[in-house]
Amino acid sequence: MQRFSVKSIAEMKRREFISKAALSGLALGFAPSLVPDLLAKSASSHLSDTGTASPVSEAGFKGGKMVMNFYPYELTLRHTFTVSSFSRNTTPTVQLTIDYEGFTGHGEASLPPYLGYTVEGTLAFLRKVNLEQFESPFLLEDIMTYLDTIDAGESPAKAAIDIALHDLIGQLLGQPVYRLYGLNPQKAPSTSFTIGIDTPEVVREKTLECAGKFNVLKIKVGRSTDKEMVETIRSVTDLPLVVDANQGWTDREQALDMLFWLNERGVKMAEQPMPKEQIDDIAWLTERAPMPVIADESCQRLSDIKCLKGVYSGINIKLMKCTGLREAYKMMVYARAEGMKVMIGCMTETSCAVTAAASLSPLVDFADLDGNLLISNDLYEGVQLRNGKLRLPHRPGLGLIPVH
Numbered sequence: 119m120q121r122f123s124v125k126s127i128a129e130m131k132r133r134e135f136i137s138k139a140a141l142s143g144l145a146l147g148f149a150p151s152l153v154p155d156l157l158a159k160s161a162s163s164h165l166s167d168t169g170t171a172s173p174v175s176e177a178g179f180k181g182g183k184m185v186m187n188f189y190p191y192e193l194t195l196r197h198t199f200t201v202s203s204f205s206r207n208t209t210p211t212v213q214l215t216i217d218y219e220g221f222t223g224h225g226e227a228s229l230p231p232y233l234g235y236t237v238e239g240t241l242a243f244l245r246k247v248n249l250e251q252f253e254s255p256f257l258l259e260d261i262m263t264y265l266d267t268i269d270a271g272e273s274p275a276k277a278a279i280d281i282a283l284h285d286l287i288g289q290l291l292g293q294p295v296y297r298l299y300g301l302n303p304q305k306a307p308s309t310s311f312t313i314g315i316d317t318p319e320v321v322r323e324k325t326l327e328c329a330g331k332f333n334v335l336k337i338k339v340g341r342s343t344d345k346e347m348v349e350t351i352r353s354v355t356d357l358p359l360v361v362d363a364n365q366g367w368t369d370r371e372q373a374l375d376m377l378f379w380l381n382e383r384g385v386k387m388a389e390q391p392m393p394k395e396q397i398d399d400i401a402w403l404t405e406r407a408p409m410p411v412i413a414d415e416s417c418q419r420l421s422d423i424k425c426l427k428g429v430y431s432g433i434n435i436k437l438m439k440c441t442g443l444r445e446a447y448k449m450m451v452y453a454r455a456e457g458m459k460v461m462i463g464c465m466t467e468t469s470c471a472v473t474a475a476a477s478l479s480p481l482v483d484f485a486d487l488d489g490n491l492l493i494s495n496d497l498y499e500g501v502q503l504r505n506g507k508l509r510l511p512h513r514p515g516l517g518l519i520p521v522h
């Protein structure tokens with residue numbers, strides 16, 4: 119017969135209570151920020167009967183201390199990554215964990231050089247963070263506000279903490295992260311997959327390989343070989359395409375001609391066609407374009423959106439730009455309220471950050487979450503693909519399973 123100590127029975131009761139209270143809150147459609155209040159209020163009365171669990175404060179459930187650890191980890195790319203301005207074979211990241219009450223939340227900061235953040239800067243920021251001052255990971259809003267007071271930048275480091283906190287909260291509540299936001303995993307969309315710039319032979323080969331696995335292909339444009347690249351892909355598949363110029367076009371008339379040419383070849387969306395500084399030219403282009411024009415480099419955080427309305431059709435949200443899921447969700451709500459389209463993208467990342475982004479994907483028009491598929495040293499099994507669609511793990515938190 120299995121024997122339990124008084125302490126372990128108290129622990130089991132407390133976790134059972136957390137799970138039940140959270141479920142009742144989520145069933146009523148409470149936002150994640152409200153769940154801790156529910157827990158605190160309900161817990162006070164419930165736990166006073168037992169007198170055995172950890173204390174509960176006005177601010178939320180109070181357990182032990184949150185302990186954060188982090189280390190640099192370099193991602194190896196399966197193929198050389200080339201966009202209009204550079205090529206590379208690796209992506210630096212910082213992997214992070216937050217331990218709390220016997221659970222471990224996982225997070226990640228991806229640091230592709232063009233973002234302008236470094237491993238050193240990320241580590242230095244994380245060393246300044248003191249999570250022990252917060253009673254529990256449920257104080258997500260307070261914690262994210264605090265992080266912005268340490269440094270206005272360092273978004274990937276903040277995203278790493280936000281992702282780990284979401285993973286932790288989901289595990290504590292026994293629910294997957296998408297459910298914390300009231301989202302239907304059946305509505306997770308197809309992700310696009312990027313066909314890298316290469317010789318026509320290689321592009322043809324890669325396209326044939328991808329055409330059976332994905333429903334949308336993405337092409338990086340902004341080079342003199344763009345039309346050849348598109349024609350090559352079109353010679354082997356009629357799948358819908360999206361394009362990303364990464365600010366590569368500077369003449370608006372030529373950009374518009376190109377968008378019409380692409381539209382005739384089944385291109386459904388264009389991302390960041392011109393340099394972000396050319397605001398008037400982009401607004402002119404968006405007004406005339408035969409497809410949605412989406413801001414990527416122009417859109418970092420929530421506060422950017424007000425300036426993008428009327429300039430772009432929509433925004434590409436990436437957790438590494440916007441400090442994580444908490445702000446990404448707010449951006450989605452704001453952009454929708456302004457009648458703008460919403461896209462979610464990623465960097466080259468492990469399945470940790472990609473699964474986090476995919477958790478919000480039921481809310482978007484376009485998903486570009488192929489970053490984990492581009493690396494050969496992933497650390498986790500997380501979001502999967504089924505017939506080209508994102509399939510979210512149903513396990514608590516991010517539902518990650520370590521593979522190394």
Ligand code: MG
Nearest residue numbers: 362389390414
């Ligand atoms: Mg882009």
